[in-house]
Amino acid sequence: MQYPEFQFLSSQASQVAHSCYAFGIFEKNHTTPEASHLTDEPLYHDVLLPLIKESQFTGQQGTIATANGLPTVGKVILVGLGKQEAIGEEAIRQAAGMVYNACIKLYSPSVVVHFNTLLNDTTHLKAFAEGILLAAYVDERFKSQKDTKTTYLKKVYLLNAKADDQTIQLAQKIATGVNLARDLVNAPPNYATPSMLAQTATELAQKHHLALNILEKEDCAKLGMGAYLSVTQGSNAVPKFIHLCYKPKSLDAQSPFQKIALIGKGVTFDSGGLNLKIGNAQIELMKCDMAGAAAVLGAAEAIGAIQPRKEVHFIIPATENMINGSATKPGDVVTASNGKKIEIDNTDAEGRLILADALVYAEKLGVDAMVDLATLTGAMVTALGTHMSGIFGTDPQLTNSLMAASPRTGEKIWQMPLEASYFKSMQSIVADMRNTGSKKGAGSITAALFLKEFVEKTAWAHLDIAGTAWKEQPWCYHHAGATGFGVRLLVDWLLNS
Template identity: 50%
Template sequence: MTIQPSDKPLLEWAGDSLAIGLFEDAVELTGELATLDQKFSGVLKELIAEEEFKGKANSSIFTRVNPGSPVRKLILVGLGKPDELKLDTLRRAAAAVARVGKKQKSKILGFSFPLWNNDPAASAQAIAEGVELALYQDIRFKSEPEDKAQIETVDLLGFGGQEAAIARAKQIVSGVNLARELVAAPANAVTPITLAETAQAIAKDHGLQVKILEREDCEKLGMGAFLGVAQASELPPKFIHLTYKPEGTPKRKLAIIGKGVTFDSGGLNIKGAGSGIETMKIDMGGAAAILGAAKAIAQIKPDVEVHFISAVAENMISGRAMHPGDILTASNGKTIEVNNTDAEGRLTLADALVYADKLGLDAIVDLATLTGANVIALGEDIAGLYTPDDAVASQLEKAAQTSGEKIWRMPMEEKYFEGLKSGIADMKNTGPRPGGSITAALFLKQFVKDTPWAHLDIAGPVWTDKENGYDSAGATGYGVRTLVNWVEGSGE
């Protein structure tokens, strides 16, 4: 599929389907739209009246145009109130149009959308992202393709000269789709071994540096927390360190850490009926996000050095499994009493954070499908942001707003750490049930000494059970767009 900017006047465009964005309570046809309506024998005005179309956000209608017309079908999509227009409004509207266009078997699709904030580049990028995200299909595990109808060309009318913005959208979406594929793939396809191979492939294809630490390397570094989680699996753990370095002196040096548990059985605290164990292939959603971000950032080439880190393992059951009550020693010397083997993600992140903290960075962000408590607090669409650093929090909030990915800053209530204290070790790996997502973040905080740090709990938005905006049911690739925006904006 080709998405291209076009300077062709609206009244002269020809193709299968023409999509027009209209604001709420402003659907009166004037100027160019009135002329277009006359050209199509009043079909626009008639459609608006018959369907009682008000232009509300997330609404769309379509109709066939008279035979012989240069346009076969017209699609109207609501953009909400003009003063509430956001980039994500355009992104979601474009996604809705793309889905309608595909269902109507349109090969050539045209967009006539307004600008956000008088910014043609940002607007074109958002529209292109919406189209690309909505039309993504994961058919790797299907014996036969389900739908052969494809959109071939998308024209963005009035966006002449925005080739770079459209190219950037494609680069970012390539990273989102990689993350989607990694999360959606079953645990017998995405293992610690294949995830490390994915990192190596990204490095080879895009000129990044890569280091894969094997079990012996991790033992030498004292990564007892990570290796405790990995010890029951028949598959070896892999510690991934992928590095992007710009030409010249970087403005900043950052690290992004992703939880990489490729399957979580719960360990000896095994997940029982109703626990969602069959979905635990998604427990490497953080690792998927950082690899997707690495792929996108390597193509965009910002002037920021970025380290992508993941301690990857399975949490399994065997005669070698760590027991409830075991004491593990992390690579910073902190001792941890394991009172729940199903709180394994924070153990792998602990050693990854210690490793990153020694790299002399300006900031660290980790992403993890860490707690069900965060889903209870914020629902399935919103990630929790936990950090003691206001500057990093502000950067991430701004990056998320631009990307359309939702985050909400949560409190770091220090007194809750009392619930993690152990009588025989420095801390336990879980605390009381109340405030479980906060105590998880406070646990992670113990493994960052010198670097500004933030934790994103993405347990909710990493997966959706139904079509949601530009996401089809399944893996969302959550976090990639926010990470890319954060990396690019953090040097300001």
């Protein structure tokens, strides 16, 4: 896809002909906008003030007003930014997405943006650019009829913003990672197979000069990955255990986490196995069960381009969870690579099985911290809905640093408890543990407790992204479909921890 081009303007917007004009308006109170910063704008009295009054525009965050065919200026967009004293990166990111979508509706290929002095701030400029770039995502790979009617936004002129091409380039690198993750999750499961994920990793390794090791089924067997391999048994698709690695020339000695492993659940289609998904389990959306893997590959794309002073390992146990005569059965006992024996109580609790062996593998690399991402439990959707992911962790410094990245990126996470007493519900008569709890409720917690059994001493955090990886309806800078959740959070954390 082709991103819109950004250009900085220091003079009045009138120098750009045949454009659309977007103004950020603050909220003074619930009924009155704060537009005093625009009173010197030549369009204020003849265009902006009448549009504010006619549309009853208040400047509340998330509101928008547009006008088309105005005699002196043509097209105008007013975007509500909320209270000026409370403005943050996510509010600007959302406003940028709204500007992009409004330009599409107004058939405008260019826009002049006047957000007062907000975009002189590096973090705000980055957020604005991200909002535009993420909203510009288009996926027509699997359509025979391409969209030839939409007028896509091609030029974004930033008025009175300090020229900072480096920040724009950083936003582009991050957006490219997010959009790669979106592509992977949006792709149909007969396309996005374990082998295709391995091919994507190969292309990233070549593009960014990353080290790559792809473990085949036989390699995993030699390492004793019985938990991971038990999930692969029912599928004709060849499993791939992917290990990408970025190593800088020098490490950031000031960071507590200099060597990091990012681990993504890579179930490219989840039928549930013999515990087949039925009813509201939405088997038709189970191509999304590799969203954790997609986020890790998206992070690899961004990190490979940005090149921070952190050593980062990107680990993906990729497989399908399908049914044939060799499929794992409820009641089977498998042995993970740390020697722990697991009774398979439910074949649809497969994500934790493949992550178990991945965590053991990652810890042996000698990293300072491990973070896994997984569409792991429907219970997380029940607990936190579709706008927030849950985070579990064993190390407060790691968890807090990830939590700190959340408001900067707008990818919301909420800390969940690792209540040790709940592990009793996973006790097995015949093995060390079962892969699910016997009691109803706390399904996300018991899943996290299961994963904790495969971490010895390394700082570890688990992100359950079951509710946030996919959106049924478009919203701000998100289209319907894959969100790429986790890429921006991980990249921000890596750059700032």
